[in-house]
Amino acid sequence: MAEERETILSVRNLKTHFSTGIGKNKLTVKAVDGVSFDIFKGEVFGLVGESGCGKTTTGRTIIKLYTPTDGEVYFKGKRITAGTDSIRQQLKDTKKEGKNKIKELKEEQKQALEKSSNPEQTKAEYEKKIEEIRNVTDKEVHEFKDEIKRRKYESLKDYKRKDTKDLMKKMQMIFQDPIASLNPRMTVKEIIAEGLYIAGESDQKIITEKVNEVLETVGLLPEHANRYPHEFSGGQRQRIGVARALIVSPEFIIADEPISALDVSIQAQVINLLNDLRDEFGLTILFIAHDLSVVQYFSDRIAVMYFGKMVELAPTKELFKNPLHPYTKSLLSAVPVPDPDFEKSRERITYDPSVHNYEDDQPELHDIKKDHFIYCNKAELEAHKKELKE
Amino acid sequence: MAEEKQYKLKVEDLTISFRTNQGMVRAVRGVDFDLNKGETLAIVGESGSGKSVTSKAIMGILAGNSVIDKGRIIYEDQDLTKIKEEDFHKLRGDKIGMIFQDPMSSLNPIMRLGKQITEGMIINGKHLKNRKKALYQSAQQRYYNAKSDKKQMKIDYKQAVADAKENGDTSKLETLKAEFNKNLAKQKEEIKVARKAYFEKRKEARKIVKEEWANEKAKYAEKIEKVKTELKATDDVEKQQSLKEKIEDLKEQRARYKKVTKKQAKERAIEVMGEVGIPEPEKRLRQYPFQFSGGMRQRIVIAIALTADPDLLICDEPTTALDVTIQSQILELIKRLKEERDLTVIFITHDLGVVANMADRIAVMYAGKIVEIGTVNDIFYNPKHPYTWALLSSVPDIDSADRLMAIPGTPPNMLFPPEGDAFAERNEYAMEIDFEKQPPFFKVSESHYAATWLLHEDAPEVEMPKVLKDRLAKMKSASRGVNQ
Numbered sequence: 001m002a003e004e005r006e007t008i009l010s011v012r013n014l015k016t017h018f019s020t021g022i023g024k025n026k027l028t029v030k031a032v033d034g035v036s037f038d039i040f041k042g043e044v045f046g047l048v049g050e051s052g053c054g055k056t057t058t059g060r061t062i063i064k065l066y067t068p069t070d071g072e073v074y075f076k077g078k079r080i081t082a083g084t085d086s087i088r089q090q091l092k093d094t095k096k097e098g099k100n101k102i103k104e105l106k107e108e109q110k111q112a113l114e115k116s117s118n119p120e121q122t123k124a125e126y127e128k129k130i131e132e133i134r135n136v137t138d139k140e141v142h143e144f145k146d147e148i149k150r151r152k153y154e155s156l157k158d159y160k161r162k163d164t165k166d167l168m169k170k171m172q173m174i175f176q177d178p179i180a181s182l183n184p185r186m187t188v189k190e191i192i193a194e195g196l197y198i199a200g201e202s203d204q205k206i207i208t209e210k211v212n213e214v215l216e217t218v219g220l221l222p223e224h225a226n227r228y229p230h231e232f233s234g235g236q237r238q239r240i241g242v243a244r245a246l247i248v249s250p251e252f253i254i255a256d257e258p259i260s261a262l263d264v265s266i267q268a269q270v271i272n273l274l275n276d277l278r279d280e281f282g283l284t285i286l287f288i289a290h291d292l293s294v295v296q297y298f299s300d301r302i303a304v305m306y307f308g309k310m311v312e313l314a315p316t317k318e319l320f321k322n323p324l325h326p327y328t329k330s331l332l333s334a335v336p337v338p339d340p341d342f343e344k345s346r347e348r349i350t351y352d353p354s355v356h357n358y359e360d361d362q363p364e365l366h367d368i369k370k371d372h373f374i375y376c377n378k379a380e381l382e383a384h385k386k387e388l389k390e
Numbered sequence: 391m392a393e394e395k396q397y398k399l400k401v402e403d404l405t406i407s408f409r410t411n412q413g414m415v416r417a418v419r420g421v422d423f424d425l426n427k428g429e430t431l432a433i434v435g436e437s438g439s440g441k442s443v444t445s446k447a448i449m450g451i452l453a454g455n456s457v458i459d460k461g462r463i464i465y466e467d468q469d470l471t472k473i474k475e476e477d478f479h480k481l482r483g484d485k486i487g488m489i490f491q492d493p494m495s496s497l498n499p500i501m502r503l504g505k506q507i508t509e510g511m512i513i514n515g516k517h518l519k520n521r522k523k524a525l526y527q528s529a530q531q532r533y534y535n536a537k538s539d540k541k542q543m544k545i546d547y548k549q550a551v552a553d554a555k556e557n558g559d560t561s562k563l564e565t566l567k568a569e570f571n572k573n574l575a576k577q578k579e580e581i582k583v584a585r586k587a588y589f590e591k592r593k594e595a596r597k598i599v600k601e602e603w604a605n606e607k608a609k610y611a612e613k614i615e616k617v618k619t620e621l622k623a624t625d626d627v628e629k630q631q632s633l634k635e636k637i638e639d640l641k642e643q644r645a646r647y648k649k650v651t652k653k654q655a656k657e658r659a660i661e662v663m664g665e666v667g668i669p670e671p672e673k674r675l676r677q678y679p680f681q682f683s684g685g686m687r688q689r690i691v692i693a694i695a696l697t698a699d700p701d702l703l704i705c706d707e708p709t710t711a712l713d714v715t716i717q718s719q720i721l722e723l724i725k726r727l728k729e730e731r732d733l734t735v736i737f738i739t740h741d742l743g744v745v746a747n748m749a750d751r752i753a754v755m756y757a758g759k760i761v762e763i764g765t766v767n768d769i770f771y772n773p774k775h776p777y778t779w780a781l782l783s784s785v786p787d788i789d790s791a792d793r794l795m796a797i798p799g800t801p802p803n804m805l806f807p808p809e810g811d812a813f814a815e816r817n818e819y820a821m822e823i824d825f826e827k828q829p830p831f832f833k834v835s836e837s838h839y840a841a842t843w844l845l846h847e848d849a850p851e852v853e854m855p856k857v858l859k860d861r862l863a864k865m866k867s868a869s870r871g872v873n874q
Contacts, residue, residue, distance in 0.1 A: 265436055
């Protein structure tokens with residue numbers, strides 16, 4: 001099955017850091033700190049975690065609302081955004097290494113000169129060596145600098161090209177708060193059609209047609225097009241947000257907590273809508289949420305994030321059957337269930353990050369089972385393997 | 391209820407509207423419930439169903455454009471809809487505490503937490519002043535009542551005159567006027583007497599309290615003097631130090647007789663903060679709200695409500711803005727506090743999953759009315775109202791993959807409340823009568839009532855939705871498995 005699946009988005013070691021203050025007050029918040037995953041075509045990929053763990057930042061970095069500090073994002077095989085931090089580090093290291101080598105050689109040269117019988121020749125020899133190292137370092141440095149330039153400006157330059165534009169149209173986002181994310185001074189039609197205008201569509205007839213079509217798809221009526229957002233209820237507003245994302249016929253949608261601002265009875269409407277759309281258009285969805293019961297219902301695979309790191313990634317059934325990381329366990333134990341008897345017997349597990357001893361054994365994302373990844377070190381991996389149920 | 395239980399709070403036929411430019415918004419339309427001592431009642435409903443308005447009415451903090459059309463809220467033999475704002479000060483906070491929805495916006499961002507927690511204690515803690523007020527309060531009340539009676543008399547007279555004019559009873563006007571004048575003169579005399587009595591009483595109260603304070607001061611002065619002479623006599627540095635401390639202590643005690651001192655309030659704040667699970671309270675007191683996470687901020691809000699030792703706690707969606715893990719922590723905290731302090735709790739939420747472990751009884755509200763009320767087991771295992779069915783089945787289940795049952799449409803506009811059952815338009819089981827007449831409460835069991843025509847004896851047999859039925863069956867078997 002794995003061979004058939006086509007990767008639509010792959011994220012490699014993505015890091016997004018925010019820094020505030022200068023000098024000794026400088027504070028770097030590592031919102032996302034090394035996240036890697038692949039999303040396959042047609043699946044719903046759930047991203048869960050508590051607030052502040054970086055799940056929204058991940059989504060926003062993927063759609064290029066933030067610039068990543070490091071790492072790369074590939075969408076349909078093309079790199080759409082990349083950070084330069086690791087390259088800069090490599091560049092620095094190379095420079096330092098070259099300098100150190102030259103320094104050593106100079107020391108050696110000094111000593112050799114004192115002993116040597118033929119100073120002229122030794123000097124020339126050493127000069128040659130130093131020159132060589134200098135050349136190699138310079139070449140490497142140039143390469144790195146070029147790469148940084150490419151990463152920084154390539155996407156910008158590319159954006160003006162039509163194929164990149166088309167590519168980015170294939171990725172859309174649904175925002176969290178349906179009240180704050182719709183401009184109150186624009187009519188529904190203007191809000192929905194904005195994407196089309198930007199994409200270069202100028203024929204009013206086609207725009208009206210498309211807007212009406214998409215409104216019907218999300219369960220609203222064409223006559224709603226000329227109203228303003230405040231005239232709609234929360235669920236309907238979120239439908240407008242969905243319509244806005246759908247108008248440019250995307251293949252991949254990032255849904256950033258689309259239902260957490262809605263009432264329970266309305267939540268079900270929006271989830272059903274997303275589910276229908278996924279069946280109808282074969283959409284791939286990155287579903288960001290903190291409500292596990294909803295994610296479980298809706299997603300094919302789930303990634304659990306904790307403080308900028310991805311701690312566990314597994315297919316939904318597997319994750320609920322075999323939660324391995326202590327944080328996942330604590331998260332699963334906190335989901336409220338509308339069943340008093342169950343609730344009374346429930347025991348909540350608290351997660352204490354100090355249970356891990358990562359001092360000499362660094363943790364990594366390990367493949368514990370097919371499609372089941374966990375962030376741990378080698379000793380923990382063994383323990384987890386024993387715990388694994390079939 | 392057959393057996394007489396000791397109720398803490400009783401709400402009878404409460405009806406609240408809001409004046410707006412478009413007309414009257416009927417937010418609450420006749421809510422009845424009673425709350426027993428030490429019980430947790432959960433009010434569940436969508437936003438706009440009137441659950442927050444009900445709780446605000448109990449706290450007496452309704453918005454300015456609200457009108458309580460009818461109904462009573464009885465708390466300790468007082469009707470909270472009628473009592474004066476002055477009297478409400480004694481209840482609000484002290485007896486009835488409230489935890490607000492959004493911990494981000496209910497704390498002052500530019501005030502240190504210590505000040506926010508102790509503020510209420512210090513303002514309410516002026517013992518001598520309070521005692522003085524209590525002494526002359528009855529006289530004051532009589533004076534105010536006499537004044538308001540006079541006002542009422544005038545209004546009544548005008549009304550009577552207008553009525554008489556309308557009916558063409560001009561002959562009656564003379565007698566009315568004479569009677570009014572007579573009464574007015576009598577009332578004026580009464581006001582005069584009441585005023586005099588009030589002023590005298592106030593003077594007296596001032597004197598009493600002043601004397602009391604003077605006595606206390608003299609007592610402490612004597613003690614302090616004693617220590618001071620002792621202090622002069624010794625040369626030992628250590629002893630001097632301890633004696634100085636003793637003087638400070640005595641001064642503090644003296645101040646505490648008069649009011650709640652800052653030190654006392656701080657001690658209490660630290661105690662309460664420890665109780666709600668905030669580590670290092672001494673350090674945390676000096677910090678600002680932005681230095682706290684969402685869950686910690688909600689703990690602070692709870693601590694503020696608890697400083698005054700309320701016995702009725704209203705929690706208005708305390709966990710809606712929080713994450714799942716933090717949410718369960720806060721729920722556990724409220725549950726623990728309830729047991730430790732023997733609190734009576736009203737818990738407002740829109741998430742049925744949240745209250746399963748918290749509540750003893752649940753009231754489901756829709757469009758300003760309670761549609762179903764019963765114990766937790768009644769509501770979760772034997773729901774009767776279609777709205778409760780819909781609420782229960784719209785929550786995704788941990789191990790079901792069926793399509794969710796969404797409630798179609800939106801809640802009705804309360805500017806124009808529907809004539810019949812408010813839920814009829816969104817209800818697939820609605821019958822003709824649902825659109826015409828409001829259903830009364832039908833009794834399901836001793837503790838369980840539901841307002842739906844489906845329970846009427848002439849109604850056709852209707853099964854609850856299959857999704858829900860399956861789930862209930864599954865729950866039952868699962869919980870039985872746990873019990874075995």
